[in-house]
Amino acid sequence: MTLKVKFYSLFRINLKSAGTEYKLNSKITIAELIKKLDQDYDNYFTQKLLEEDRSISPGAIILVNGKNIIHLDKLETEITNKDTVTLFPPSAGG
């Protein structure tokens, strides 16, 4: 079992990657996941998902198993090996 992270929209196109996987030893928070991703992707995700005060950027979409973390424990939402995290930059359409 691994933690799956999926990239979409401009993330996927700019990074030329559909996502990554991590094998975790214990639960981590979304804030910690973003740090992990930053190490692997050159600080890309902090810049795209967080404000300077490290709150979630307006419009950035971070889902844990399809649920927006804003309605869970925000950046403190805990994730483990069986979870899927999905990341989108601010997006809209219709």
Add this chain to the structure above:
Amino acid sequence: MGKIYEYKVLRVDLTNEEIKTEKISGELVKNYLGGRGLASKILYDEIDPKVDPLSPENKLIYATGLLTGTAASTGGRYMVVTKGPLTGTIASSNSGGFFGAELRFSGNDIIIFEGKASHPVYLSIMGDKVELKDASEIWGKPVYETTDLLIEAAGNKNARVSCIGPAGEKLVKFASIMNEKDRAAGRTGVGAVMGSKNLKAVVVKADEKQVEYFKDEMMKVVKKQTKILKEDGVTGEGLPALGTKVLDNIINSTGAYPTKNFQFAIFEDVDEVSGEALVEKGYLQSNTGCYGCPIRCARKTKLPNGRSGEGPEYETGWAFGADCGVNDLNAISEANFICNDLGLDTITAGATIACAMELYEKGYIDKDELENGPELKFGSSESIIYYTEKMAYREGFGDQLAEGSYRLADSKGHPELSMSVKKQELPAYDPRGVQGHGLNYVTSNRGGCHVRGYMISPEVLGVPEKLDPQELEGKPKWVMTFQDLTAIIDSIGMCLFTSFALGLDDYREIVNAGTQFEYSSESLLETGERIYNLERQFNLEAGILPEEDKLPARFDEPLPDGPQKGISTKYREILPEYYEIRGWQEDGWISEQKLKDMKIK
């Protein structure tokens, strides 16, 4: 020269081939702005809401918005307002491109078509010369060819054409009106009304720009707003790069992506058909935009088979894709091109095929009825292309499809399998996964529709702030505000997509700058409320009763899959509160007093 708040109206009597001009100004403009609002008021005042939509007694109104043709960002839109044949409600379809601005430049702000021509005609506006011309030679021709021929006949390659294709001529209940070939006044069957009047097209080329407004005042605001639109993450980056199709993966991931006629809320092949796939497969050529638009969300695509065109947009890609269980982006794009060329609304076309697929798989449509056409099975890319063409020409089984999913399913004894509200097909969001959006579906004045109050924006995308899609508290107020704000945007002729970055105060600022009117944000929003109430009143008088404010029974069943599995629709719990904050009666009717207070009657 025409001041933008003094509308010049062309009244075209098709029966007697007479054209008159009139003016509208003053209170009516202050109360209804233009575009959707003003045209709806004209329709309400001039026709009996009970008329047969395809009879000569119905009127077809082309209306530019208050700021159409000015420097306002995205200020190029026009609306077609009439009584719609699909729903029987007031129909108002909005289109971008360049036609609307050119019409405004020509000094003709609104065109009212009345009666029915004795033979096919088109309206030609070349500078000051306005005339009805014979269209017998182009009757029957698809949109692309019609457009090319009319531009040639105009003798000016910069002339703009808005026309119907064969679907409008054949009175397909969801025929569109197309301008610049690929831009659509798509929904509610406005193209069929045009066809019923024997009117093929409107061609326009202005000699000089007859649009007068307070330019210096407005330019300051335009500069500021263009900067906001360019710097915003959505309108400055997301929409230009991926267009509306960025939504496939978002809506699918949240479990609200209707699949196989809304039987499921997750499409397992989404990676094959998403906006990202369009880029990765190399189909996407470039992005393009409408008049005065800094966002440029439209897509030019080229398929491996060499065909190219615009689209698919999110809704279209979904209707022919996930809703039909089809994972072939090539076929989906092809079906989209056919819709544009033959003049069909892509959402209803795709969703009607999806409904037919469910009817067929459940044994309610006989194989014989298909007359050797491909089997209507979910996932059949052959079917979506074949039947799209058939329905546009009303050939074979296409004749039944041309009536839309509700009439089709009803004729087979299973109206509950039509995923529609007030007989218009729902777009690409399962209402069980977004409860406020569900309330918007049932209270939309033109039936199943997402662009009357796009609650996906707060409930999923977090714009302007993130709301929990399953929370009910406060949603009626949000829905009402979104509906009223949208009515304003449609009436001033700007694109709804600007609202991802701009708010009520911004629209007030630009309207006031251009006209020197003195709206407060409240009084402007009240104008939107007035327009919304007028449309509702039209529908009530047309016989579309509050009992119709409902979703198909399928949505009372729990979502079968995805992150929101087990949840059903809850709109009934908040509909009474919605009526109440709207100031309507408990039974959903609008009191005479309210109509008077709102200056509707």
